[in-house]
Amino acid sequence: MELLYLIEEFFKIVMDPMVVLVIFGATALGTIIGALPGLTATMGIALLTGLTYKVPVNYTFAILMGIYVGGIYGGSISAILLNIPGTASAAATAIEGNLFAKRGKAALAIKVTRSASIIGTLVGVLALALIAPQLSRIALQFSAVEYFLLAVFGVLMCGSIVTSDLTIKGWIGGLLGLCVAFIGYDVISGAPRFDFGNINLSGGISLIPAMIGFYAIPEVIKALARDGADAPAMDMEGSVTESPEALASKSVAGGKDPGSFAIALKNIPVIIRSALIGVGIGALPGVGEDVAAWIAYDNARKTSKRKDEWGTGECYEAIIAPEVANNAAIGGATIPLLTLAVPGSPPAAVLLGAFMIHNIRPGPMIMVDSPRFIFYIAALILVAVVALWVVGILLARPMSSILKIPSVFLMPIIAVLSIVGAYALNLKRFDIFVVVLFGAIGYILDKMKYSAAPIVLGIILGTMIDENFRRALIVNKGDPSFFVTNSWISLVFVVIIAYVIIKQMVPRQLGSRVNLKNLRGFLAARRPGGTPPRP
Amino acid sequence: MEKSTLRRADLLFSIALILGSLWFMIQSIKLFLNPFGRKWEAVPAEAVKETLTFWYKSPALMPFFVSLLVLLCSVMLFHVAMKSGARLDFIKKDKIAAFLKNREFQSFVVITLLLCVYAFVLIPVCGKLLVRIRIIRGFPFFVATFIYLLSMMLAFGHRKLGHAVRSLLVSFLVSGIVTYAFGTLAKIPLP
Known part of the structure; x- marks a missing residue:
């Protein structure tokens, strides 16, 4: 029945050519955003949420879902062509993907990752359409106790998983986010909290300006502050044996795919495992696509029957696994977002803010209040998948030119859009202050290896917890x-929360996470003079 | 950032967090005893008694717990940093001077300052001075954005004439497009 609803919503969307056009444009924009380093899907959605505030709701969500799907895929293009992942979720793809490029097979690698992304997103959509309605029915039985524990679990898990240094930094980030959420009037008693008589603080810190601050401004500062900021956004030197133009031209628009889907389908076991990892990790609160991609990459490497091919530029499993997983995580992350109002990833967290400003309240009541909304969002992602396929082919050639836009031109524009987007929501100059302040704080915290995800999740879930x-x-x-x-349910949550805390504290004494060792090693190798690690 | 430098930063940050969490805790206790921020003399003893009896209704409850957890985590972070060999020996005149001369730090300060100047000086000043000029809707915003973009592009780009000309052109076009697209087409209120 759920699938029928999904198909019905899909055709409803397809029948409106304007919405289809908007999704295609947004997916193209998302792909470009994802491909350019420093611009992420999260940042894209955060900026567009502010900028599309006055746009009709059906177009707004078409834009945001298109940006989301395109943004997650786009990172793989620069990862393959230039060995620099456009987004963190494409970092695992870069390891083998760039080796393909060095062997002159960049075009094929891009096609295979495109096919893998499409398959992954489709699995995510199916999971969303099938699981979300059931989960929302279960969630109807949740009382305040379960909601409190769920939100605590979300902040705790996010803090434990996404941190790239000490686990405790993730927890501190989550707690700091909660502190921000406490600012403003208390809903239960009506008492003003931590506003110090300032009228701008009495209404609390607005979510979207805070997110724009945390996700956009630090990237602007990072891009311009590092040495050689006047160089192109992509450092072209020594990345591939062929020029990006030559590589991109081989994946020409309209060209017949030389069996990229066939290659992907030959790796069905990897696809199934990676898709399940993607949906599962995506559904964990605040964790997101990049962790899903790394875990799928690690899993594919461990279970591979062709271990000798890894690191040679011939191993399709190594590029299929992370791409399937990070795209499947889109659907996965949307499941708790829509049914529990707990976002599964940073882009989903921004989407939650977008839902709220458009008066859509995700949560267990969504199947009662708007029974078709879950299927509508799933159908939007489905249309975005079709758009991704077309846009991926069309953008292959111009992408090499787009990737050459220098940071010094691009990043100040992002800063301007951040200011415009933040102001547009409430017409408050204070929101601009929030963007600048949180941007500066976000940059300093980022330098100290504090991830923005638990902080933002803390801000979102703070009210729910309290x-x-x-x-x-x-x-x-x-x-x-x-x-x-x-x-x-509450007992299960308590046991899991206790287990996570004890597991993190006792054996390794708040040490680094082993699972993300690859990520740290790889990111360390991105620095000048570093070399990519061989599996 | 090198690991040793990172741990030093952790040490410093953990101290700041300990102080911050203690301050937050004190504020929470104040909120607990006097939730509506009345003058302390005006808080009746019965109200305090009721707050203590029905402690679980207090808006300060969760902030207090969270500040306690931040304090605990900060102490742990301090411990980890100390165990890694980090000490506060880097707070010396020469090291601070070297930090202030660090290119990345200087860039961070310049970018943040320019953003502040754009948002809190240029936009309001242009708004006041150019409000009567109505070439396009949002003309003051256009001018402020143009000045900001150009100064950013010149500050962080090559010191060459070619780059200056390109920056001028890009700043002008982007300011125009942003002002027209958002201000006129999308009818988004500009700052």
Whole structure:
């Protein structure tokens, strides 16, 4: 039945040529954003959320979903052509993808990753359409206790997984985000909190300006502050044996795919595993596409029957696995976003902000209030997949020129768009201040290896944690044992939360995460003079 | 950032966090006892008694817990940094001078300052001075954006005539496109 709803929504969208056109344009823009280093899908969605505030809702979500799908895919193009992933989620793809390019097979690698991205996104959409309605029905049984524990679980998991240095930094990030969320009037008592008499603070810190600050401004500063900022956004030197133009021209528009889908389909076991990893990791609160891509890459390498091919520029598994996973994570991340109002990834977190400013309240009631909304979003992603296929072919040739736009021209424009986008939402000059302040703080924290994701998730889930915690206590007259005894769901959450804390603290004493060792090694190799690690 | 430098930064940041969390904790206790920010003399004893009885209703409850957790995590971070060999021996005149001369730090300061000047000086000043000129809708924003973009592009680009000309052209075009596309076409209120 769910699939029928999905198909029905898909055709409804397709019947509106304007929406289709918007999705195609947005997917193209998303692909370019994803391909350019420093511009991410999250930043793209955050900027466009502000800039599309006055656009009709159906176009707004078409734009945002197109940017999301295109942005996650786009990173792989620069990863293959120039060995520099446009987004963090394409970092794993760059390892083998660039070796393909060095062997003169960049065009084929781009086609295979495009096919893998399409397959991954399709699996994610199916998961969204099939799982989300069931999950929202289960979530209807959630009381304040379960919501509180779910939100705590989200911040904790996100902090534990996404950090690239000490786990405790992820937790500190999440807690700092919660502190920001407490600013403003308390919904339960009506008491002003931490506003210090400032009228701008009494309404709380707006989510979208904070996100623009955390995701856009640090990238502007990073791009211009590092040595050689006046160089092209992509450092072309020594990346590939052929020029990017020559490489890109081989994946010419309209050219017949030389069996890229066939290559992808030959790796069905890898695709299935990676898609499941993508959906599963994507569904974890705040974790997102980049972690999914690394875990799928690691899993594919461990389970590969052709281990000798890895690192030779001939191993398709190595580029298929991360691309399937990071695109499947789009659907995965949207599941908790729509059913529990808990975003599964940083781009989904920004989408939550977009839903809120357009008066759409995700959560368990969504199947009651707007029964078709989940299928509508799934169908938008589905149309974006079709757009991705077309746009991927069309953009192959001009992409090499686009990648040459120097940071010194591009980044100041991003700064201007950040200011315009933040101001447009509430017409408050204070929101511009929030963008600048959080941008500077975000940059400093980024230098100290604090990920923005747990901070942002803390800001988003802070109200949920605070309100539900007190509601649960009020109902039970201050008895905290209710958090464990309320239901089997709450007990499971308590056990998982305790396990995560104990696991992180006892054996490794707050040490680094082993799973992300590859990511750190790879990112370290991106620095000047560094060499990509061989698997 | 090198690991040793990172741990030094962690050490410094953990101290700042400890102080910050203590401050947040004090504010939470104040909020707990006096949630509506009345003068302390005006807070009746009954109200405090009721707050203590029904502690679980207080808006300060979660902020207090969170500040406690931040304090705990900060102490742990301090411990990890100390264990890694980080000390506060880098707070010396020469090292601070070297840090201030660091290209990346200087760039960070310049970018942030330029952004502040754009948002809080250029836009309001242009708005006041050029409000009567109505060549296009949002003309003051156009001028402010043009000045900002040009100064950023010149500050971080090559010191060559070719780059200056290109910067001029790009700044002019982008300012025009942004002002027209958002201000007129999309009807988005410009700052």
